[in-house]
Amino acid sequence: MYRDHTIGVVIPAYNEEGFIGDVIREMPDYVDRMFVIDDCSSDGTWDEVLQAAREDAGVSESFVEAGGQELEYAKEARTDGGGMLAERALVHDAVGRVVPIEHRENLGAGGAIKTGYLAAREDGVDITATVDGDGQMDLTQMTRLLDPIVEDEADYSKANRLLYKEFREDMPPFRFFGNSILTFLTKIASGYWKTMDPQNGYTAISNYALENVGIENLYEYYGYCNDLLIKLNAKGMRVADVAMPARYGDEESSISYPTYIRKVSGMLLRGFLWRLKTKYLVLDFHPLALFYFFGAGTAGLGILAGLWAIYTSIVYDAGIFMRGSASMMLFTMGSMFLMFAMLFDMQVNKDSEVQIHE
Secondary structure, three states, rough: OOOOOOEEEEEEEEEOOHHHHHHHHOOOOOEEEEEEEEEEEEOOHHHHHHHHHHHHHHHHHHHOOOOOOOOOOOOOOOOOOHHHHHHHHHEOOOOOEOOOOOOOOHHHHHHHHHHHHHHHHOOOOOEEEEOOOOOOOOOHHHHHHHHHOOOOOOOOOEEOOOHHHHHHHOHHHHHHHHHHHHHHHHHHHHOOOOOOOOOOOEEEEEEHHHOEEEEHHHHOOHHHHHHHHHHHHHHOOOOEEEEOOOOOOOOOOOOHHHHHHHHHHHHHHHHHHHHHHHHHHHHOOOOOOHHHHHHHHHHHHHHHHHHHHHHHHHHHOOOHHHHHHHHHHHHHHHHHHHHHHHHHHHHHHOOEEEEEOO
């Protein structure tokens, strides 16, 4: 336990032989459960998980004898989430603190996190953290993610590698560039305008948020972090952005970036439209949703009108001044409505996020 709160950690693992064992063995003693999800690895990841779990069991048993709280794991599905969990994976009996979970089929990074969240929710842990299986996360920093939730400042906390220059010095330039673009797009889509580095997988979430955010519909690809932020905002959850240095080792990324950009960009657009509908039209009403829709439509019409003006001037030698002026007015008007919509969105969500620097 950590400050009277039970702690679970979700660890997705796909071909992490040589890394996953160290992550399990180095997990802090205050962690009550580790949900390790093998996403149909083709190497020795599963055997390494079981071996590390057996080695860690002695640490867990001494911790319990010293007064720690051991959780009773739910081996049978009791809720809809549990039913989904049983369909997705084989959940084995806990070995000490470790609950080994085998996916029935490869579901990707987001799918493994989703499976772990379902298991943690069934287990009823107070706070669930997520840690990659490749050893990138500094486990000594985990308490900084847990504290905002324990102190009721946030429902979800995440690491931020972009806040300070010295924190991102080890981040490869292409990662920093892509991360910066996705950060901006996620700000718009999620409504958390202060939050940065949304792709960071080092996070913690409260049981309350897990119960209410709709984990069953979590996006099952690398953009799951971005999708979760969108869902959290729609349900009015508070988010803490915790400054933390980047850490990279010898692991190799399995991300196909052309596929990643295409899929995540589409998900962000769908999530953005869903958030506007859910938060500002269904659960409550705010005209900013109408400002967004009208602004985007008007700006888009202005662009089309401008292209048509250029086309007619080239093909038919028609005058471009009047048509070009009209299209510019439409585009300017639409852009102004979009800016006002973003400003309203910032004001609505200003109390829903906090940045933690130290």
